[in-house]
Amino acid sequence: MDILKHLKDESNLIIFTDDFISNNTEIKIKNNHLLFDKGNEFFVFLDNYTQKDDFIFEIKNKVKIYLLTSQSKRADYSIRFDLKEASELTLFTDFHAKTKTSSKHRLIINLAKKAKLDIMNALVFNGKIDFDLEVNLLEEKAEVTIEQLNVGADGVQHTVNQRVNHLAKSTTSKINNWLIAQENAKLNYHVTGFIAKGQELSKCHQNNKGIMLSDNSEISVEPKLLIDEYDVEASHGAAIGQMDELQLYYLKSRGMTESEAKSLIINGYTLPFISLIDNEKIEKILKRQVSRVIRRNS
Amino acid sequence: MKLQIKDLYVSIEGNMILKGLNLIVNGGETHAIMGPNGTGKSTLAQICMGHPSYRIESGDILLDDESIIEKTVDERSRMGIFLAMQNPIEVPGVTNFDFVKAAVQTRMKKDEHLRIGRFILKFEKASQDLKMGQGLAHRFLNQGFSGGEKKRNEILQMKMLNPKIAFLDEIDSGLDVDALKLVGENVTDLKSPDLGLVLITHYQRLLDYITPDFVHIMINGKIVMTGKDELIKKIDQEGYDWVKKELGIEDEEVKPYSLGTCPSKH
Numbered sequence: 001m002d003i004l005k006h007l008k009d010e011s012n013l014i015i016f017t018d019d020f021i022s023n024n025t026e027i028k029i030k031n032n033h034l035l036f037d038k039g040n041e042f043f044v045f046l047d048n049y050t051q052k053d054d055f056i057f058e059i060k061n062k063v064k065i066y067l068l069t070s071q072s073k074r075a076d077y078s079i080r081f082d083l084k085e086a087s088e089l090t091l092f093t094d095f096h097a098k099t100k101t102s103s104k105h106r107l108i109i110n111l112a113k114k115a116k117l118d119i120m121n122a123l124v125f126n127g128k129i130d131f132d133l134e135v136n137l138l139e140e141k142a143e144v145t146i147e148q149l150n151v152g153a154d155g156v157q158h159t160v161n162q163r164v165n166h167l168a169k170s171t172t173s174k175i176n177n178w179l180i181a182q183e184n185a186k187l188n189y190h191v192t193g194f195i196a197k198g199q200e201l202s203k204c205h206q207n208n209k210g211i212m213l214s215d216n217s218e219i220s221v222e223p224k225l226l227i228d229e230y231d232v233e234a235s236h237g238a239a240i241g242q243m244d245e246l247q248l249y250y251l252k253s254r255g256m257t258e259s260e261a262k263s264l265i266i267n268g269y270t271l272p273f274i275s276l277i278d279n280e281k282i283e284k285i286l287k288r289q290v291s292r293v294i295r296r297n298s
Numbered sequence: 299m300k301l302q303i304k305d306l307y308v309s310i311e312g313n314m315i316l317k318g319l320n321l322i323v324n325g326g327e328t329h330a331i332m333g334p335n336g337t338g339k340s341t342l343a344q345i346c347m348g349h350p351s352y353r354i355e356s357g358d359i360l361l362d363d364e365s366i367i368e369k370t371v372d373e374r375s376r377m378g379i380f381l382a383m384q385n386p387i388e389v390p391g392v393t394n395f396d397f398v399k400a401a402v403q404t405r406m407k408k409d410e411h412l413r414i415g416r417f418i419l420k421f422e423k424a425s426q427d428l429k430m431g432q433g434l435a436h437r438f439l440n441q442g443f444s445g446g447e448k449k450r451n452e453i454l455q456m457k458m459l460n461p462k463i464a465f466l467d468e469i470d471s472g473l474d475v476d477a478l479k480l481v482g483e484n485v486t487d488l489k490s491p492d493l494g495l496v497l498i499t500h501y502q503r504l505l506d507y508i509t510p511d512f513v514h515i516m517i518n519g520k521i522v523m524t525g526k527d528e529l530i531k532k533i534d535q536e537g538y539d540w541v542k543k544e545l546g547i548e549d550e551e552v553k554p555y556s557l558g559t560c561p562s563k564h
Binding site: 246247249250251252253254255256257258260261264265267268269270271272 | 347348349370371375376381383387389391396401404438
C-alpha cells in the first residue's frame with residue numbers, strides 16, 4: 001500500500017527518507033530533533049528510512065501525531081519523546097512493512113509533571129520486528145494509556161517489549177493489547193509495569209487479549225508487575241485462545257463461508273482499537289492493512 | 299422446496315439422541331414439534347443446520363430429493379435452511395447491520411451487487427415490525443440484548459434472508475406476552491407457499507399465534523404421534539404421560555452430554 005498517496009495532501013506533513021527531509025509544517029527540525037511547541041495535528045512519515053540516527057520529538061503543547069513508517073529494507077532506530085510539564089500527546093504509530101523484512105524499533109517516552117500520553121500502536125508488520133516501548137512517568141500525575149493492535153500475518157515474528165516505569169507519585173498507566181496471529185505467526189510479548197519504592201497512589205493496569213487463527217500460530221504474553229510500594233493499584237491479565245467456534249457456527253448458519261465468517265469476527269475484534277482513531281485517512285490505511293493480511297491468510 | 303428426513307439416527311458423545319426419525323416438510327406447510335425435555339427436538343434442528351458436534355449414524359436428510367448431509371453449514375444456509383436458535387450467540391464487535399449485510403451478500407450471485415439503499419429500507423422496516431428500537435443496526439450482534447431481543451433478532455434475520463425451510467427452536471422462550479404476539483404475527487406474515495416452517499416448542503401459547511398444519515409429538519428421539527390442533531390442547535391439559543401410556547413408551551435414561559465450546563473439533 002502506498003501510504004504517501006493517502007497523506008500527500010496533508011498540510012502538516014513531515015517526510016523522512018534516507019536522502020531528504022520534506023517539511024511543510026512550522027515544526028523546527030535540527031539533527032532529527034523536532035520541537036512541537038504549538039498545538040496541532042501532525043503527520044510524520046518515515047519512508048523506508050534506514051539511517052542509524054535516532055529521533056527526538058519534544059512536546060510542549062497539546063499535540064496529535066500520526067507516525068507512520070513503510071519499510072522494505074532493514075531499519076534500526078529509536079524515537080524519543082519528551083513530554084514537558086502539562087503537555088498532552090495523542091500518538092498513533094503504524095510500523096508497516098511492504099515486503100518481508102527485519103527491523104528493530106524503539107520508542108522511549110518520558111513524561112514530566114501532569115503530562116498526558118495516549119498512544120495507539122498498530123503493528124501490521126510483514127516480517128521480523130523487535131519493538132521496544134518504554135514509558136517513563138518521571139514526575140507526579142503523569143499518565144499514559146497504551147493501546148496496541150498487532151496483526152501477525154503468515155510466518156511473521158514479532159517480539160514486543162512494553163515497559164512502563166512509575167518513577168513518581170500518583171502516576172497512572174493502562175495497557176491494552178489486542179493480538180491476532182495468523183498461520184505460522186509468532187507474537188511474543190513481555191509486558192512490564194514497574195512502580196518504584198515511594199511512588200504511592202500510582203495505578204498500573206494491563207490487559208492482554210489474543211486470538212490464534214490456526215494450530216500453527218503462536219502468541220505468548222508474559223505480563224509482569226514489579227511493585228516496590230504498598231499503597232498502589234495494579235492489575236494484569238492475559239486471555240489467549242482460538243476463535244470462538246460457536247461464533248463461527250452462528251455466522252456460517254447465516255450463509256457466510258468460513259473465511260467470510262472469520263474476517264467478520266476479526267474485524268469485530270479490531271474494532272475497539274480502530275474506533276479510537278479519529279482521522280478518516282489513517283483509519284482507512286489501517287483497515288486496508290488489516291483486511292489485506294486477513295484476506296491473504298483466510 | 300421439500301425437506302425430507304429419512305430414518306435418521308444421530309448421536310453426540312456416544313449418546314444416541316435421534317433414533318429413526320422420519321419427517322417431511324413441504325413448502326407452505328407449518329409443522330409444530332412438541333415433546334418433553336431432552337427428547338431430541340433441538341438436535342433435530344441443529345443436525346439439519348449441520349452443527350458439527352452431532353454425528354449422523356444412519357439415515358439421510360434430503361432437500362428437494364438431494365442429500366445434504368455432506369454439505370457444510372454455510373452451504374445448507376445458502377440452499378435455504380434457516381435455524382432461529384434457542385440461544386443466539388453473541389458476537390462482540392460485529393454490528394447487527396454488518397452481519398445481516400454480509401449474510402445477504404453471500405447469497406447473491408457473482409455478478410449481482412447489493413443495492414444498499416433498498417437494503418437499508420428493508421432492514422429498518424423489519425426492525426420496526428419487530429419493535430427492535432432505534433440503533434439496532436449499530437449494536438453489536440446479540441451483545442447486551444435481552445432474551446426477548448435476541449429472539450426477535452432471529453426473526454429479523456429470517457425476514458431479511460427469505461429461507462425456504464425454517465426451524466424456530468423455542469422461539470417463544472424468553473418472550474413476554476406482547477413480544478410473543480409480535481413474533482407470532484411476524485412469522486405468520488412470512489408464511490407462503492415457498493416457506494416450510496418447523497416450530498419447536500413446549501407450549502401451546504406460541505401456537506395460538508402461528509397455526510400449524512401438523513403437530514408432531516417427539517419422545518425418545520423419534521416422532522411417535524402426529525395430529526392437528528386437538529393434540530396441542532390435550533398436551534396443554536394433560537402433558538405427555540398419556541402419550542407414553544397409550545403407546546407403551548418407557549422413559550429412557552439419557553447420559554448428560556455437552557455441546558462443548560469448540561463444536562467443530564468433535
